[in-house]
Amino acid sequence: xxxKVLLNAKEVNIILHRLACQLIENHNDFSNTVLxxxxxxxxxxxxxxxxxxxxxxxxxxLELGFLDITFFRDDFRRGExxxxxxxxxxxxxxxxxxxxxIDDVLYTGRxxxxxxxxxxxxxxxxxxxxxxxxxxRFSRHLPIQPNYRGRQVDAINQEKVIVQWDEQGQADTVxxxxx
Amino acid sequence: xxELSVNHLLGxxxxxxxxxxxxxxxxxxxxxxxNRPIKKVPSLRxxxxxxxxxxxxxxxxxxxxxxxxxxxxxxINFSASQSSVKKGETLIDTVNNILSMKVDMVVMRHxxxxxxxxxxxxxxxxIINAGDGAHEHxxxxxxxxxxxxxxxGEVKGKKVVIVGDILHSRVALSNIFALQLQxxxxxxxxxxxxxxxxxxxxxxxxETNLLKALNWCDVANMLRVQNERMDVSYFPSTREYTQQxxxxxxxxxxxxxxxxxxxxGPINRGVEITSDVADSDQAIILDQVQNGxxxxxxxxxxxxxxxxx
Numbered sequence: 388x389x390x391k392v393l394l395n396a397k398e399v400n401i402i403l404h405r406l407a408c409q410l411i412e413n414h415n416d417f418s419n420t421v422l423x424x425x426x427x428x429x430x431x432x433x434x435x436x437x438x439x440x441x442x443x444x445x446x447x448x449l450e451l452g453f454l455d456i457t458f459f460r461d462d463f464r465r466g467e468x469x470x471x472x473x474x475x476x477x478x479x480x481x482x483x484x485x486x487x488x489i490d491d492v493l494y495t496g497r498x499x500x501x502x503x504x505x506x507x508x509x510x511x512x513x514x515x516x517x518x519x520x521x522x523x524r525f526s527r528h529l530p531i532q533p534n535y536r537g538r539q540v541d542a543i544n545q546e547k548v549i550v551q552w553d554e555q556g557q558a559d560t561v562x563x564x565x566x
Numbered sequence: 567x568x569e570l571s572v573n574h575l576l577g578x579x580x581x582x583x584x585x586x587x588x589x590x591x592x593x594x595x596x597x598x599x600x601n602r603p604i605k606k607v608p609s610l611r612x613x614x615x616x617x618x619x620x621x622x623x624x625x626x627x628x629x630x631x632x633x634x635x636x637x638x639x640x641x642i643n644f645s646a647s648q649s650s651v652k653k654g655e656t657l658i659d660t661v662n663n664i665l666s667m668k669v670d671m672v673v674m675r676h677x678x679x680x681x682x683x684x685x686x687x688x689x690x691x692x693i694i695n696a697g698d699g700a701h702e703h704x705x706x707x708x709x710x711x712x713x714x715x716x717x718x719g720e721v722k723g724k725k726v727v728i729v730g731d732i733l734h735s736r737v738a739l740s741n742i743f744a745l746q747l748q749x750x751x752x753x754x755x756x757x758x759x760x761x762x763x764x765x766x767x768x769x770x771x772x773e774t775n776l777l778k779a780l781n782w783c784d785v786a787n788m789l790r791v792q793n794e795r796m797d798v799s800y801f802p803s804t805r806e807y808t809q810q811x812x813x814x815x816x817x818x819x820x821x822x823x824x825x826x827x828x829x830x831g832p833i834n835r836g837v838e839i840t841s842d843v844a845d846s847d848q849a850i851i852l853d854q855v856q857n858g859x860x861x862x863x864x865x866x867x868x869x870x871x872x873x874x875x
Contacts, residue, residue, distance in 0.1 A: 455595065457595070458595075458599065458607035458608070458609045458637075458867075459607060459608060459609075460609075463609050463610075463870075463871065464612075464870070464871055464873060464874070464875055465875065469568075469569045469868075469871050470871070472591075472592060472595040473595075474594075474595065474598065475595075475598055475599075480603070504608065505607075507604065508599075508602045508603065508604040508605075508606075508607075509602060509603060509604075510603060
């Protein structure tokens, strides 16, 4: 098993600021936009971006929610392991809002497909966008592409991209692991 | 996430502590789901569930059906009163006929204790016992414990008294198993004629004085007097039963603490519980009903996830 660092803490920080600025470019003061982190791993990125938007770019009244997609996945009873559910925390309605899904790695696109269905339980958004820190090229099972991407990575199927966050007790780093 | 240790839910006595924990954690997620504007998830869209009710039921049947539909399962309903059971068909034949229509899971209520266990030995589908005679009613006990956990934070260390007709009650037996498994203390209270002779061998306290029982407990689960199961008279009159074992607001106010009041329904207002208690904040009867759907969704989801494709 070999391991390569794709992004270190400094690079992650630069990318997060760029993504925050790109969001501001499209969503101004976020009065009609909500950020939705996809459980489980998208929540770290969503929290971090929300923090940067509030503290560095003085965005007030930013609405942030977390969406669990477990019960909307298309691989129920198909995997070896049972699916683990996480909590959904969306205290607002998304009807007529612009929604930005936030996840750490875009791989097959199946999680995003599930999220597109799951969010409908909370109303009909006017528009849904996708932001990912890592976009794995050449591995999509579905026609889904991000609107905002931190870094595009060419990784083959045996390789795994792991995003590690400061909140988990280790420095922000993105690894490419060859199994 | 771990998975359930069982492939069927036949009774609480077949579960372990971790199973109950897993069911409750999953139910927490489903409780959030059923409070959304759109209360449905597509998880079980390729699962078919048969609800076989060989005995009358209103809320349990509705609750199961709603839980199944909220999980997007296909549902077929069967009640013995309108079926070929009346023409002499055996249980296994009835169920096998239904299963040949490619049913994955069976929810069954049956008047005979052990019907679920018997069936599980003869058919392939997952079975959920929705009440078998005076034996067990596991989903009711799970939702009761879930409601206690919701109101009091945890079940462990709590004192729960089950009041009323213990003898004919499957709810009582399943509750005793479930509460003890989670580390609660259990007492049963009622007229001696309605308390099984050897119940203390299950490690429960027995009390015939309701006031003493209420003074001891944190939670009182009031059971209905099951007149339809009584072949002889177990107490002189309903009026006397109410005087001795009915809970009223005045009685609860005379205690120097607040006892949580539960009832599995249907309520006989004015018999085991007065209206002012049933409708008070102390009673969590309607919470139990709402939690019933979430808990049953969790049980069905977890069992369905063990059905191999």
